[in-house]
Amino acid sequence: MKIVVLGAGAWGTALAMGAARQPGGHSVALWARDGQQVADMQARRQNARYLPGIDFPPALSVSGADPLALARSADLVIVATPMAALRSMLLALRGCPAPVAWLCKGFEAVASADSGSYGLLAHEVCAQVAPDLIAGVLSGPSFAQEVARGQPTALVAASRHALVRDALVAAFHSPSLRVYANDDIVGVEVGGAVKNVLAIATGLCDGLNLGLNARAALITRGLAEMTRLGVALGARPDTFMGLSGMGDLVLTATGDLSRNRRVGLLLAQGQTLQQAVDSLGHVAEGVYCARTVAQRAAGLGVDMPITQAVVALLDGQLASADAVGLLMGRDPASELR
Ligand SMILES: NC(=O)c1ccc[n+]([C@@H]2O[C@H](COP(=O)([O-])OP(=O)(O)OC[C@H]3O[C@@H](n4cnc5c(N)ncnc54)[C@H](O)[C@@H]3O)[C@@H](O)[C@H]2O)c1
Ligand SMILES: O=P(O)(O)OC[C@H](O)CO
Structure with a gap:
C-alpha cells in the first residue's frame, strides 16, 4: 500500500514507522508543514524533536509537498495533527479519493464563527467540511514512544465504511500492533x-x-x-x-x-x-x-x-x-x- 501520514508529531511519526516496517512492504510518506523539520528528518532519518534516537525504516520517506497532491496518489491517508488542525486538513483534502483516517482525540475547542457551531467531534467536523470523504478514526491505548519501538499495542479502527476499517487493518496490523475494527465511530471518538x-x-x-x-x-x-x-x-x-x-x-x-x-x-x-x-x-x-x-x-x-x-x-x-x-x-x- 501507499500510505500518506499528514503531521509529523510523535503519534503520526510512530505510526508511519510502524507501517513502514511491515514485512509486506508498504511505502509510507510522512508529511510535515515545517520545511525545516522536513529537511532535518530527511538528513537525520529520525524525528529528533518528537521521537529522538529511533531510526526511520528505509520504506519511510519524508515530504513537505502539497498534502492533496500526496493524498491523491495514496491508498490510505492519515491525518495526524492535533484536533485544532483537523478542520483545515480536511478542507485541504476535499476531493481526495482514498480512504482517510484521523488520529486526533478530542472535541473542537472553540466556537467557529464561519460554521456557526462549536465543540464538534472529528467525524462531525468531517461531515460539515468534507462530507464526500470516505473517512474514519484510528484510536485506542497507545503511547507513541512504545509503538515507535515496536512494543506490543492494540488499536481500534472505527468507521461506518468497511473500506476505511479494512484499509487501516491492512496498513497497520502487524506482529506488534493488533488493529480491531468497530463501526461505532461516535463511541470510539467520545472515549478518546x-x-x-x-x-x-x-x-x-x-x-x-x-x-x-x-x-x-x-x-x-x-x-x-x-x-x-x-x-x-x-x-x-x-x-x-x-x-x-x-x-x-x-x-x-x-x-x-x-x-x-x-x-x-x-x-x-x-x-x-x-x-x-x-x-x-x-x-x-x-x-x-x-x-x-x-x-x-x-x-x-x-x-x-x-x-x-x-x-x-x-x-x-x-x-x-x-x-x-x-x-x-x-x-x-x-x-x-
Ligand atoms: N502521542 C501519542 O502517544 C498519541 C497517541 C494516540 C493519539 N494521539 C493523538 O494524536 C494527535 C496528535 O498528537 P501528537 O502526539 O502527534 O502531537 P504532538 O504534539 O507530538 O505533535 C503535533 C504535530 O502536529 C503538527 N501540527 C500542529 N498544527 C498543525 C497544522 N495546523 N497543520 C499541520 N500540522 C500541524 C505539529 O507541528 C506537530 O508536528 C492528538 O490529538 C493526540 O491526542 C497521540
Ligand atoms: O499523552 P496523551 O495524554 O495525549 O495520551 C496519548 C494517547 O492518547 C494514549 O492512548
Missing part, C-alpha cells in the same frame, strides 16, 4: 476525547497523594460519565468497555507517558496551567476540549461532575486542593442509573 479530561483529574489526584482508592474511584466514575455522554450522543454502551474507552482511560490515567496526566501532576505541584502546558512541548488535548465536553454534556442534560471539576480547575475557579472536596461533597447517588 473524554479520557484526556479524566487523565488530568487522575494526574491531579496522584500529584496530591490522595491514594490508590481515590484514583480507582476517579477512573471508574469517569468511565461512567464518559459512557453517559457517549450514549446520549448515539454511541453503543459496549464500545466504552473496549480499547478506545476503558482501555485508553486506564492507560492515560495511570501511565506517566501521558501528557494529559502530566498536566494534572504539574498543577498539583502548584504550576499554572500555562506553565504546565509550556513544559510539555506536546499537545495535551484534554486542556483544549474539557470545556466543550462539559458544554455538550450540559446541552444534553448529561451529568459529568469530574469533567466539571476539571473545567473549574483549568479556568482557575477551583484550587487543586479543593477539587476533591467538590467531588466528595456531592449528594449520595445510585451507582447505576
Whole structure:
C-alpha cells in the first residue's frame, strides 16, 4: 500500500514507522508543514524533536509537498495533527479519493464563527467540511514512544465504511500492533476525547497523594460519565468497555507517558496551567476540549461532575486542593442509573 501520514508529531511519526516496517512492504510518506523539520528528518532519518534516537525504516520517506497532491496518489491517508488542525486538513483534502483516517482525540475547542457551531467531534467536523470523504478514526491505548519501538499495542479502527476499517487493518496490523475494527465511530471518538479530561483529574489526584482508592474511584466514575455522554450522543454502551474507552482511560490515567496526566501532576505541584502546558512541548488535548465536553454534556442534560471539576480547575475557579472536596461533597447517588 501507499500510505500518506499528514503531521509529523510523535503519534503520526510512530505510526508511519510502524507501517513502514511491515514485512509486506508498504511505502509510507510522512508529511510535515515545517520545511525545516522536513529537511532535518530527511538528513537525520529520525524525528529528533518528537521521537529522538529511533531510526526511520528505509520504506519511510519524508515530504513537505502539497498534502492533496500526496493524498491523491495514496491508498490510505492519515491525518495526524492535533484536533485544532483537523478542520483545515480536511478542507485541504476535499476531493481526495482514498480512504482517510484521523488520529486526533478530542472535541473542537472553540466556537467557529464561519460554521456557526462549536465543540464538534472529528467525524462531525468531517461531515460539515468534507462530507464526500470516505473517512474514519484510528484510536485506542497507545503511547507513541512504545509503538515507535515496536512494543506490543492494540488499536481500534472505527468507521461506518468497511473500506476505511479494512484499509487501516491492512496498513497497520502487524506482529506488534493488533488493529480491531468497530463501526461505532461516535463511541470510539467520545472515549478518546473524554479520557484526556479524566487523565488530568487522575494526574491531579496522584500529584496530591490522595491514594490508590481515590484514583480507582476517579477512573471508574469517569468511565461512567464518559459512557453517559457517549450514549446520549448515539454511541453503543459496549464500545466504552473496549480499547478506545476503558482501555485508553486506564492507560492515560495511570501511565506517566501521558501528557494529559502530566498536566494534572504539574498543577498539583502548584504550576499554572500555562506553565504546565509550556513544559510539555506536546499537545495535551484534554486542556483544549474539557470545556466543550462539559458544554455538550450540559446541552444534553448529561451529568459529568469530574469533567466539571476539571473545567473549574483549568479556568482557575477551583484550587487543586479543593477539587476533591467538590467531588466528595456531592449528594449520595445510585451507582447505576
Ligand atoms: N502521542 C501519542 O502517544 C498519541 C497517541 C494516540 C493519539 N494521539 C493523538 O494524536 C494527535 C496528535 O498528537 P501528537 O502526539 O502527534 O502531537 P504532538 O504534539 O507530538 O505533535 C503535533 C504535530 O502536529 C503538527 N501540527 C500542529 N498544527 C498543525 C497544522 N495546523 N497543520 C499541520 N500540522 C500541524 C505539529 O507541528 C506537530 O508536528 C492528538 O490529538 C493526540 O491526542 C497521540
Ligand atoms: O499523552 P496523551 O495524554 O495525549 O495520551 C496519548 C494517547 O492518547 C494514549 O492512548
